Amino acid sequence: MSEIELYRKEIDAIDDKLIILLNQRMESVKAIGKLKQTNRTSIYRPEREREILDRLKKQNSGPLNDSAIEAIFFEIFAVSRNLEMPEKVAFLGPKGSYTHQVAQSRFGAMGNYLSLSSVEAVFRVLANKEAKYGVVPIENNTEGAVGETLDCLGSYDEVKIVSEIYMDIHHSFATKAESLEEITRIYSHPQGYNQCRKFLEEHQLLDVTFIPTQSTAQAAQKAANEDSAAAICSHIGAKLYNLPILFGKIEDNLANRTRFLILSDFKNRPGVQNKTSILAKIDDKPGGLVEFLQSFQEAKVNLTKIESRPAKERGFKTIFYLDFEGHIDDENVQDVLKRNQKHQIKWLGSYVSGE
8 A cells, every 4th residue: 555545444443433523513512502492592692602713723733724724613603503503694795706705705605695786785684584684894994984984873872783794806808718819808897996906917918908897707707608717706606607717816905805794683692802883972162072982992992993973954964974893881981971971872782803
């Protein structure tokens, strides 16, 4: 028996043990699922998943790195949730979009997904109990905040933030063509195309006919039907339409990052590294905003983000979206809220920080 065959036999033996252990884990998962259904508690518990991952990372001695552990166990968590109680996940579509990719990273390949055409449609479906979870973008480090998401957080009282995910946005160059010289058309959303101009220039592709699409997912779909076309699209978009990726990570700004929210209807219990989000309408008086912000400093609550949005009512009043460290039940957070009872404050959710 050759050396490689010996290693393969060793891998087979380990896989045999893994399938036994995974099935044992799923039996425990199913038992917990029955208890949760009896108690009417949520199947998805981001803070519990974070506790498991943190414990496993501390025990890990390699060669798996932290990212590999997360990728493996997030899929295990997703399969577990589907065994406990299959739930529908709504996301800002189309299929093959970056939001779809984020949804799959948490709810797995087996998830029951609902693709919707707008952020508000996701909120509406959740409010109507037509889906249990929703995934929407809230900000990008180059494009700024997603105004529609901020507005919907203020309008839909039943919908809460239960988790956040930061995702590096990487564009791929995918095609059925064997070489760049064969490519006669490039499909892409205009924004994606413009974010990859340096790559296109370096590979002498700026003169190739550019055909704009409504999304990078649609670009992948169109290019998959032509032998001499290419698409600038997401990894999941290329995979969805069986389009070979010729180059990965072709964007000019490799630091392009988007923050996404997972939405649902439950409250997380306090965990490690919590973050809380609120909307606040401050009294319209001189020094009102300064006084409001100082109350956070006095209570030793660290503000991590403040974003203004028009209140969309008579006059020019402003609503402020704020993120800060801590859970809504923390003593110092409650202290801040009590100090500001004169203002209109809406709690949007407390969740494990994704950073």
